[in-house]
Amino acid sequence: MNGLSRGINSTPPVLKNIIIINILLFLATEVLTKFGVNLTQYLALYYPGSEYFRPHQLITHMFMHAGWAHLFFNMFGLWMFGKILEQVWGSKRFMIYFFATGLGAAALHLLVNYFMISHAMGEYKAMLNTLSPETFDAFIRSNFSEYYGALNQELTDKWYSNPGSAQLAADAQGVAKLLMDRMINIPTVGASGAVFGVLLGFGMLFPNTEIMLLFPPIPMKAKYFVMGYGAIELYLGISQPGSNVAHFAHLGGMIFGFLLIKYWNKKTTTFY
Structure with a gap:
C-alpha cells in the first residue's frame, strides 16, 4: 500500500488530474447507462455532419473510453511516459502539449473521415x-x-x-x-491521440532510452519504438479504413506533437 501511495503522490499534478477525470467519467458513464442516460452521446466526438455533433466534443472525447481495457492501457501509457514529460517540461507546458496533440489527433481523424x-x-x-x-x-x-x-x-x-x-x-x-x-454517427472516444503524442514526445526527448517491450519481451530504444509504432499505425490506417480503431487519430497526435516540439525548440527563450 505504501508503494502504491508513493507512486500516486509522485505523479505530477496535471497528469494526475487527467487520469482522475478519465476514471471518474468512465465510472459515471457506466452508472448512468443503467439509468438510461447515454453520456457517450453527449461527450464522445461525432462527425460534424452527424446530428449528435457538438463543438465541446473536440475536448470531452479525450476523457471518454469504450471499456476497462481501453481505459487502463491509455492511462498506463499516459502515466508511464507523461510523468517524465511533465517533470521535465513543467505542468503548464505538459498541459498545453496534451490538449494540442489531442486536438491534432481529432483534426486528422475528422479530415480522414470527411x-x-x-x-x-x-x-x-x-x-x-x-x-x-x-x-x-x-x-x-x-x-x-x-x-x-x-x-x-x-x-x-x-x-x-x-x-x-x-x-x-x-x-x-x-x-x-x-x-x-x-x-x-459512429462516436470516437479515448485519449489515445494525446497518448501517442506523449509517446512521440518521450521518444524525441529521450531517443536512446531503452524501453522493454511486452511482446516480444526485448529492449528497444525509444526512437525506434516510436518510429515502429508510427509505421504500424500508418499501415493499419490505410489497410483497414473501416476499423473500430482510429489509427489516423493516433498518427495525428504524433504529427502534431512533432510539430509542436520542433516549434518550441526554435523558441528557446520562452519556456513555461
Missing part, C-alpha cells in the same frame, strides 16, 4: 440513381467490405436471382441508408 464519408456519399447517391443488384453490390464492396459476405448471403444473391423484385430493391435501399447513417 474524405471517406464524402466518397461513400457520392457512391450512395449514384447507386440510388441506378439502383440494381450490380450497383448495390459495388457500393457495399467499395465502402462496407466488412458486411459484404453477410449481405451477399442475406440479400444480394437473392436480388441477383430476382432483379425485378421491388421488395428486394427496397430492402437494399434501406440497408444502404442504414450503413450510411451508421458511418456518419
